[in-house]
Amino acid sequence: MSFLLEVARWLTNPAHWQGPNGIPTRLEEHILMSVISTLVAAAIALPIGLTLGHYGVGGALAINISNIGRALPSFAILVLAVQLFGIGATPAFLSLVALAIPPIVTNSFVGMRDVDPDLRDAARGLGFRERRTLLQVEIPSAVPVVMAGIRTAGVQVVATATLAALVGWGGLGRYILDGFANRDRVEIFAGAFLVAVLALVAEAALAGLQYLLTPAGLRSQARQEAPTMLAGQSAQAQGAT
Numbered sequence: 031m032s033f034l035l036e037v038a039r040w041l042t043n044p045a046h047w048q049g050p051n052g053i054p055t056r057l058e059e060h061i062l063m064s065v066i067s068t069l070v071a072a073a074i075a076l077p078i079g080l081t082l083g084h085y086g087v088g089g090a091l092a093i094n095i096s097n098i099g100r101a102l103p104s105f106a107i108l109v110l111a112v113q114l115f116g117i118g119a120t121p122a123f124l125s126l127v128a129l130a131i132p133p134i135v136t137n138s139f140v141g142m143r144d145v146d147p148d149l150r151d152a153a154r155g156l157g158f159r160e161r162r163t164l165l166q167v168e169i170p171s172a173v174p175v176v177m178a179g180i181r182t183a184g185v186q187v188v189a190t191a192t193l194a195a196l197v198g199w200g201g202l203g204r205y206i207l208d209g210f211a212n213r214d215r216v217e218i219f220a221g222a223f224l225v226a227v228l229a230l231v232a233e234a235a236l237a238g239l240q241y242l243l244t245p246a247g248l249r250s251q252a253r254q255e256a257p258t259m260l261a262g263q264s265a266q267a268q269g270a271t
Contacts, residue, residue: 036216037223051204053224060201060228064188067123071130071187072180079135079179083142083172084164093136104129104190112197122194129190130183137179141172170245177240181233188232192225202228 040046047053082088104125111121145168153163169176192203205221208214 033216033219037219040216040220041223056200056202056204057224057228059199060188060191060194060203060225063119063122063126063194063199063201064184064191064232067126067191068130068180068184068187070123071127071183072134074127075131075134076138076176079138079176080142080169080172083139083145084168086143089139089143098132104193108193108197117197119194119197119199121197122191122199125193126187126191130187133179133182133186134176135179137182138172138176141175141179142168144175145171174240174244177236177243181236181240184236185229185233188229189225192221 041053049055082091107125107128108121111124115121115124149167149171150163153167158167191201192206194201195203195207202221202224205217205224209216209218209221
């Protein structure tokens with residue numbers, strides 16, 4: 031209990047809320063690096079996943095990209111990037127982008143692949159050209175799954191951006207790194223707590239964005255299907271017992 035009180039005192043200490051090492055500055059650095067990395071990853075991954083899903087090819091490629099991304103640790107990418115580019119922002123940026131690409135590629139591919147074929151046929155029957163079908167029918171239908179991939183990537187980037195402190199890019203990871211250097215358990219815990227809170231905020235913000243971008247018809251359909259899904263899960267649980 032006394033340890034948690036020390037952490038609370040550290041977090042509420044006015045000295046930790048001002049200056050270049052203050053919480054607002056480190057928080058701004060952490061958010062900036064996370065947002066930029068996720069946006070760049072999305073700019074790379076979305077065209078690949080959406081195109082493969084639209085044409086229904088390259089499924090093995092999308093899955094393999096995801097598997098490689100999960101198997102290759104971000105720390106390993108960071109170390110390799112440091113060898114190539116030296117200490118600084120570039121290695122951290124590259125490792126975070128590489129971390130975010132796989133879930134976005136996979137989810138955008140799956141989202142496009144699973145669009146109801148009847149919707150495509152109906153759009154073509156109404157005279158929609160390929161481009162219009164893609165932009166007005168397929169992508170809006172795939173938004174929930176695509177955004178789920180971006181949510182996963184964004185939260186992973188926020189949590190992993192603490193590694194940026196190892197190569198001098200700042201962020202909330204500085205508190206963890208400095209805490210280890212000074213053998214200050216309170217600072218380590220406070221830094222980890224701030225990262226955890228930021229990850230939860232990022233999850234909530236991206237979930238809200240996903241809700242706003244999902245077409246109203248799909249949102250109501252999901253609400254109607256939820257009770258049926260829950261009832262099915264309950265029946266399965268009862269049958270298992």
